[in-house]
Amino acid sequence: MSQEKMSRRDALKLGFVGAGAAMLSASQAMAAAPTEKDVKFDEEYDVIVIGSGFAGLAAAAKAAERGYKVLILEKMGRVGGNSVINGGAFAVPMNKDQKAFGIEDSKALFIKDALKAGLGINHVEMLELIADRAQEVFDFTVKCGAKYQTGKKPTHFGGHSVARTIVTENMSGSAIIQPMAAFVEKLPGCKLVTRAKMDDFVMSNDGTTVIGVTARINYRFDNKLYSDDIENKSGEKKVYRAKKGVILASGGFAMDKEYRKIQDPRMAPDMDATNHDGATAGALLKAFQIGALPVHISWIQEGPWASPDERGFGVAPLLTQQGLFVKGVCVDIRNGKRFMNEMADRKTRADAQYVILREDPKAYPVAIGTYNTFDEQIYAAIEKGLQGGVMKKFDTLDALAANYKIPAAALKETIAKYNEDAKNGVEDQFKKQTLKDMKGKECIEMKGPFYAIRTVPKPHHTMGGVKINTKAQVISANTNKPIAGLFAAGEVTGGTHGASRLGSCAIADCLVCGFVAGENI
Amino acid sequence: MIKKIFLIIKNNMLLTVLVGVLVGLLSSWILYEGLHRTSDDKFCVVCHEMKPMVAAYHNDVHGGAGKIGIKVTCVTCHLPHDNVFAYIATKARNGAVEGAIHFFGNVDAIDWQANRANRAHFVKDEACVGCHTNYKTNEAISEQGRKMHAHYDSLKDTAKEISCASCHVEVGHKGLRSMLNYYKPEYEYYKGKLDKKKEEAEKKLAEELKK
Amino acid sequence: MRSKKTLLALGFFLILGVMSLVGSEVNASSPQLKITPELKEKFTLKPHHEKLSFKCVDCHEGQGDDPENFKAIDDKGCLSCHKTKQYLADRLKFMDNLHTNPHNSIHDGPKLYCDECHFEHKKSDNMCLSCHSNDVKLWMRPTP
Numbered sequence: 001m002s003q004e005k006m007s008r009r010d011a012l013k014l015g016f017v018g019a020g021a022a023m024l025s026a027s028q029a030m031a032a033a034p035t036e037k038d039v040k041f042d043e044e045y046d047v048i049v050i051g052s053g054f055a056g057l058a059a060a061a062k063a064a065e066r067g068y069k070v071l072i073l074e075k076m077g078r079v080g081g082n083s084v085i086n087g088g089a090f091a092v093p094m095n096k097d098q099k100a101f102g103i104e105d106s107k108a109l110f111i112k113d114a115l116k117a118g119l120g121i122n123h124v125e126m127l128e129l130i131a132d133r134a135q136e137v138f139d140f141t142v143k144c145g146a147k148y149q150t151g152k153k154p155t156h157f158g159g160h161s162v163a164r165t166i167v168t169e170n171m172s173g174s175a176i177i178q179p180m181a182a183f184v185e186k187l188p189g190c191k192l193v194t195r196a197k198m199d200d201f202v203m204s205n206d207g208t209t210v211i212g213v214t215a216r217i218n219y220r221f222d223n224k225l226y227s228d229d230i231e232n233k234s235g236e237k238k239v240y241r242a243k244k245g246v247i248l249a250s251g252g253f254a255m256d257k258e259y260r261k262i263q264d265p266r267m268a269p270d271m272d273a274t275n276h277d278g279a280t281a282g283a284l285l286k287a288f289q290i291g292a293l294p295v296h297i298s299w300i301q302e303g304p305w306a307s308p309d310e311r312g313f314g315v316a317p318l319l320t321q322q323g324l325f326v327k328g329v330c331v332d333i334r335n336g337k338r339f340m341n342e343m344a345d346r347k348t349r350a351d352a353q354y355v356i357l358r359e360d361p362k363a364y365p366v367a368i369g370t371y372n373t374f375d376e377q378i379y380a381a382i383e384k385g386l387q388g389g390v391m392k393k394f395d396t397l398d399a400l401a402a403n404y405k406i407p408a409a410a411l412k413e414t415i416a417k418y419n420e421d422a423k424n425g426v427e428d429q430f431k432k433q434t435l436k437d438m439k440g441k442e443c444i445e446m447k448g449p450f451y452a453i454r455t456v457p458k459p460h461h462t463m464g465g466v467k468i469n470t471k472a473q474v475i476s477a478n479t480n481k482p483i484a485g486l487f488a489a490g491e492v493t494g495g496t497h498g499a500s501r502l503g504s505c506a507i508a509d510c511l512v513c514g515f516v517a518g519e520n521i
Numbered sequence: 522m523i524k525k526i527f528l529i530i531k532n533n534m535l536l537t538v539l540v541g542v543l544v545g546l547l548s549s550w551i552l553y554e555g556l557h558r559t560s561d562d563k564f565c566v567v568c569h570e571m572k573p574m575v576a577a578y579h580n581d582v583h584g585g586a587g588k589i590g591i592k593v594t595c596v597t598c599h600l601p602h603d604n605v606f607a608y609i610a611t612k613a614r615n616g617a618v619e620g621a622i623h624f625f626g627n628v629d630a631i632d633w634q635a636n637r638a639n640r641a642h643f644v645k646d647e648a649c650v651g652c653h654t655n656y657k658t659n660e661a662i663s664e665q666g667r668k669m670h671a672h673y674d675s676l677k678d679t680a681k682e683i684s685c686a687s688c689h690v691e692v693g694h695k696g697l698r699s700m701l702n703y704y705k706p707e708y709e710y711y712k713g714k715l716d717k718k719k720e721e722a723e724k725k726l727a728e729e730l731k732k
Numbered sequence: 733m734r735s736k737k738t739l740l741a742l743g744f745f746l747i748l749g750v751m752s753l754v755g756s757e758v759n760a761s762s763p764q765l766k767i768t769p770e771l772k773e774k775f776t777l778k779p780h781h782e783k784l785s786f787k788c789v790d791c792h793e794g795q796g797d798d799p800e801n802f803k804a805i806d807d808k809g810c811l812s813c814h815k816t817k818q819y820l821a822d823r824l825k826f827m828d829n830l831h832t833n834p835h836n837s838i839h840d841g842p843k844l845y846c847d848e849c850h851f852e853h854k855k856s857d858n859m860c861l862s863c864h865s866n867d868v869k870l871w872m873r874p875t876p
Contacts, residue, residue, distance in 0.1 A: 077844065077845045077848050078844055079840070079843070080839070084839045084840065170831075171838075172838050174838055174840070174841075178840075178841055194845075195845075276862070277862065309866065310864070311861070311862060312862050312863040312865070314863055314866075315867070380831075387867060387870055388866030388870065389866050665812035665813055666813075669790075669813065672785075672790065683784055687784060691823065696825060698823060698824070699823070699824065699826035700826075702826035703826060706826075708870065708871070708873075710830070711827075714829070714830060715826060715829055717829075718829060
């Protein structure tokens with residue numbers, strides 16, 4: 001407070017134009033969101049979407065298809081945020097390929113899986129929404145031009161009881177994002193603006209309804225700043241009216257050095273994450289400012305399939321999730337033993353890895369498998385992993401053990417036991433669900449060659465966010481009722497997945513809730 | 522004997538002139554045909570190590586890929602045109618050197634990618650300007666383009682002189698860098714992985730040369 | 733008849749010739765800005781541009797004559813010479829076969845801002861590095 005007073009006094013002393021600006025920034029620091037009487041609108045749209053990831057584009061595409069004039073504001077220079085660098089894995093419960101390959105799935109089974117991973121604190125009505133509409137929304141994205149590898153046996157992701165995941169054609173979310181962005185931009189009156197940062201919600205004069213946003217265009221995100229949201233002053237101000245409302249789809253905050261540390265002090269500011277640089281909490285906090293109800297904010301999911309041998313998301317997540325973890329093993333390098341179900345949910349696995357890493361921060365567990373463990377969908381990534389050095393290939397287990405300083409005899413014993421159990425149909429000590437169909441077969445082929453990746457958990461998905469209902473309306477903490485004119489979808493929302501999200505459910509969640517927001521606005 | 526010839530010439534002035542003209546025409550026709558037939562890609566590629574260059578040339582407007590199908594021969598751009606002697610001398614020298622490299626040299630040792638840096642040396646500006654006479658005024662060229670052409674002119678005959686190919690890096694050979702990579706990848710990572718593209722290019726080239 | 737045709741053709745070529753002479757010639761940049769050694773050191777050019785002896789105003793056109801006040805040129809500025817993003821992507825077509833073309837990546841296609849990676853007066857960046865830290869050095873050379 002005293003600092004603000006100082007700045008006001010200084011400004012008055014100067015007595016120039018600066019005074020107004022200084023007062024404005026001081027008032028903003030304390031402040032409520034601007035209301036209609038405070039602003040002059042530069043442009044008018046029916047719907048404004050904040051963010052251009054899966055959720056934002058699904059919302060925009062649906063709203064635009066209904067004939068609305070839609071403006072999408074994207075803070076970053078590239079379209080798609082995390083969605084465009086993700087692995088393109090989309091869990092579609094009860095999908096057509098499951099039926100074709102005789103995989104039995106149900107809504108109840110999907111919810112059971114999600115609840116187990118989410119430690120039971122999931123908001124079940126949201127899971128029901130996803131299960132009910134995933135296939136429909138999948139078809140909608142195909143209509144928009146998204147391309148998937150269909151006609152193949154679905155991929156079996158960790159924590160799922162059955163294989164229910166469909167992978168995009170290019171193994172990246174971009175196969176959904178690019179065509180959907182083009183779909184929206186082609187519709188009359190719709191526009192996607194990059195390097196445009198939403199600053200504030202604009203409220204009706206009575207403060208009850210979101211009627212627009214203030215934003216800055218030509219905004220240059222700066223990853224050198226500790227907090228881009230607070231420190232970055234670039235860009236030119238614009239005010240946009242949203243006649244039908246605003247859809248918040250700004251994503252999570254796994255790269256927000258300060259906010260994630262406050263929520264989970266184990267996450268040091270320099271800790272690597274799988275997210276893109278722009279995954280910060282700014283827009284989420286603006287929603288809280290106008291009364292949005294926070295849920296599960298401090299649950300930050302870490303991906304147990306990442307590698308310390310590359311930055312960010314990288315290629316390891318594909319090669320472990322759809323590869324080494326499926327039929328292979330992950331061992332503690334100090335004793336050559338398995339320590340987790342490699343196909344458990346993310347939190348279970350990350351917690352298990354942390355038990356080791358807390359004792360010895362350099363003892364990154366090593367995932368090991370043979371060629372038979374890789375899904376057909378990711379064959380193209382194998383070479384990339386080897387060339388970049390994230391994955392290594394060994395002719396013998398001895399060579400592998402020597403490289404990672406794993407006791408060779410113990411490692412061989414672990415693998416022999418693992419192979420034997422699977423072959424005989426005996427459930428292993430960690431109850432790995434993907435071994436059921438390995439009866440009579442060799443999980444890790446002893447003829448080699450053997451592939452290996454060092455693993456480490458990296459912050460991946462922020463479970464918490466604003467509370468939405470099944471119409472994607474944001475609930476107010478002040479009234480427990482929807483905030484008029486405000487919808488949200490995707491990682492910026494919380495509750496759906498509870499403590500930890502199952503792999504490949506983000507696309508499902510983002511697209512379904514985005515679609516629902518676009519449908520209801 | 523010599524005297525006799527002189528006498529014939531003296532007595533038949535008209536005939537002599539006619540024969541002289543004929544001989545002159547014949548020899549210039551031979552020279553023309555000779556130079557002409559040894560000026561296009563079909564001839565040059567016999568000895569020159571330039572398959573990827575020819576393949577890329579066929580994809581370019583200068584190689585007949587344009588709407589009108591105009592084709593500019595190799596020598597038009599790659600040989601000096603200031604006078605016919607320099608032209609023939611350079612042509613002969615290049616021919617000998619290239620032939621020698623083709624038959625006796627180590628072709629694999631040629632670093633094509635590195636040679637692209639010397640493109641200003643290989644492309645003769647007078648040839649470009651010979652056709653694109655209105656490069657400074659042609660309104661089909663963007664304003665920035667014309668501005669840059671004026672910049673080019675302003676540097677002419679100074680120590681900082683630049684050439685057409687300084688900026689028009691793949692002129693005459695559309696996709697040259699990629700084509701060279703199909704034949705000989707510039708980075709280790711691509712080695713052995715682009716052979717299919719090379720085969721495709723070779724097949725297409727063989728058809729083009731048959732035409 | 734024949735002479736009429738010849739005359740017509742001659743006239744046509746004459747007109748064409750004159751037209752090509754009087755077409756609009758663009759003058760090189762107008763404001764005079766002296767490039768001092770200090771200025772050159774402060775705002776270094778990339779070697780490929782340096783070689784072409786560009787003047788400040790060749791890029792910073794219509795931005796006055798004080799380099800301190802020059803603004804970054806946007807995509808439009810770069811593309812006034814470099815044609816289109818698709819054109820630039822096509823020049824690296826061989827990389828498409830292994831999905832490593834930075835101008836046409838799997839993630840973004842030929843759509844990124846130029847200055848997401850390329851900077852004229854400071855070291856360029858490579859956006860791919862934020863996820864493919866190990867691979868980029870195999871796929872391509874440092875960003876020019």
